[in-house]
Amino acid sequence: MGILSFLLASILAIGSLGYENDDNLIFIGKKWVFLISGSSGWDNYRHQADIAHAYQIVKRNGIPDENIIVMMADDVANHTNNPVPGTLINQPDGVDVYKGIKIDYSGKDVNSENFLNVLKGHKSAMKGKGSERVIESRKHDHVFVNFVDHGSNGILGFPDTFLYADDLIMTLKEMHAKRRYRKMVLFIEACNAGSMFDGLIDDDTKIIAVTASGPRECSYACYCDESEYHTCLGDLFNVKWMENLDQTIFDVSTKSKTILRDFEEIRTNVTNSNVMVYGDFHVGFEKLSKFIGYNVQRNSQGVINYVHHHPIKAGSLISNRNIPEIILNRKLANSKNIQEIKSLMQKINHRNQMKQVIDAIFFKMYNRIVEALPALSFKIGTIETPAPLKLSIDVFPCYKNIINTISSNCFSLAKNPYVLKKLKILSNMCVVDSNIDKIIVVIINDVCSITNIPNGLENIQ
Structure with missing residues (x-):
């Protein structure tokens, strides 16, 4: 093997880097992951559990912490309502997805302005806030964003502010103009999530967005029947795309799964809302592993890790708009204490x-x-x-x-x-x-x- 070939092979072995054969040219680039839970409070337990679970997946897939940024209020794991303090689970009897998570921005730092500045890579704007880290992506890098929270028409929520669709779209356009990425994928879990992109996002900027719901409908929470927690443990859209990866068995077809193929599987499994896709469909033919890595870890017996998941019962699904009301009424119906x-x-x-x-x-x-x-x-x-x-x-x-x-x-x-x-x-x-x-x-x-x-x-x- 020549020196140049050896060096190239050594670089590609690093988890944060990858290569892409495009018009017979080889490009080296990093994978960047931005994970955001926009809400706060016990009733929104599921949002932080979703994002903690996503962190465990990309970390397991070889994305180093230096390329992962996490934004969440972090007021749930140690909440007084938590039956197992210091933990988060994303399914019944699930593993603790909070363990080992590195949170860059929490509390009051979780807001729409900081979100946009982190995404754009505006380091000076984040001085004195949280870890001060931003997405420092460049023209050969792949960027993956997973946002989870409430939503409305052209709006995604934060504890004290709104993220408006025009601000998000203009940020994405700025990143494209400045060549801040090679390709980008956004997974958005919220009610009316499709309204953030429908008729607004360009189809030639190498960005694709997959949303939990269409422009005029609500998304759904799941695992809402756990009496001990009295809240929902996950959001259906996020749970489905992540559980698909948790149960991955190493083979060529799974490793090569494209974003559009993954979208089809999620849409088939999420029947209470319309999972939608917007933007540059050419990006949809890329492998999802180019953005979030791929799990090849085996246990001590040499067997690929396999995570068992509980079936999601119809009774455990609740519209994200109705959760507090339904949970309170369930507690009332089951209570025997005067x-x-x-x-x-x-x-x-x-x-x-x-x-x-x-x-x-x-x-x-x-x-x-x-x-x-x-x-x-x-x-x-x-x-x-x-x-x-x-x-x-x-x-x-x-x-x-x-x-x-x-x-x-x-x-x-x-x-x-x-x-x-x-x-x-x-x-x-x-x-x-x-x-x-x-x-x-x-x-x-x-x-x-x-x-x-x-x-x-x-x-x-």
């Missing part, structure tokens, strides 16, 4: 009262708006059944202004997953007229000023 029953009933009644207040505020806003603009209702639909209007980039300044006005003068929308399903009607107004926010914010301010808004409204899940 004091606990009283406490649960108080929580349920309080939650229902707060939901009624939110409903009343939105109906008041809507009625005032369509009263001022009568022709609008025929185009945008109603709060319960909004028209299926598609977003465009120029809609977002209007949309953001309306949402920021409500958050500033009424109650925070970012902390309130219940209200997310009501935002479609607001984006529809901006789709019809991108300058309509100038009228609407006046009405919103008036409604909020004369409405008695109780404390804690923003915390209703």
Whole structure:
């Protein structure tokens, strides 16, 4: 073997590097992985469990920690509700996926601004925050992003902020223009996840996005029937793509599985929502292992590691929008303690009262708006059944202004997953007229000023 061949072979043996034969040219590049749980709180246990599980997979697949960045609130593993403190599981009787995880950004550092700066590789913007690490990808590198949280029309959630589709799309365009990657894959688990890309992402930028749901539907949580935890352990989309890899047996066909083939398998197994794919379909023919590595670990007997998974029962699936309500009612139905029953009933009644207040505020806003603009209702639909209007980039300044006005003068929308399903009607107004926010914010301010808004409204899940 010549010296050049030996050096090339040595470089390719390093887990963070790979090669690609493209037009008979060999390119050396790293694999970068960015894992994000955008939520906080016990009710959202599943999001952090998903991301911790994803970390274990890519780590096992040979991606070094220096090429993995993890962003999660990290308030669940040691939560007082956790029956096994210091652990996270992603399936019933599952292994601890929290063990050994290295979290770069937690607590208040989990926000949309930091997410975009880490993705873009803006190191100076992250100085003094968390680990300060960013995705330092270059033109020959492959980038994999897995984001898990709540969502709405053109929105992904963070504990205190929103990530809007236009900001994400513009970041991806900036990365493409600056040649910050060779190819990129995004797996997005959230309600309405498809609305982040539908009609917005270019099809020639070597980026492909796979989403847990279409633009106008909710995604589903799973393993929600564990009485000891009183929450859901995973999200169906994320669980399915990861469990497929957990059960991988080393052979050529599995190692060579393409992203589109993996998408087909996930879509077949996720029947409660429409798993979608957007962007540059040419990237879909690439091997998934080019982005997240491949597990070739054997145990001491020389057998490939195999992880057994529980079947997902229909009763353990819950729409991500309904989890707190259903879990509380299940606890109430199963409780035999008088004091606990009283406490649960108080929580349920309080939650229902707060939901009624939110409903009343939105109906008041809507009625005032369509009263001022009568022709609008025929185009945008109603709060319960909004028209299926598609977003465009120029809609977002209007949309953001309306949402920021409500958050500033009424109650925070970012902390309130219940209200997310009501935002479609607001984006529809901006789709019809991108300058309509100038009228609407006046009405919103008036409604909020004369409405008695109780404390804690923003915390209703």
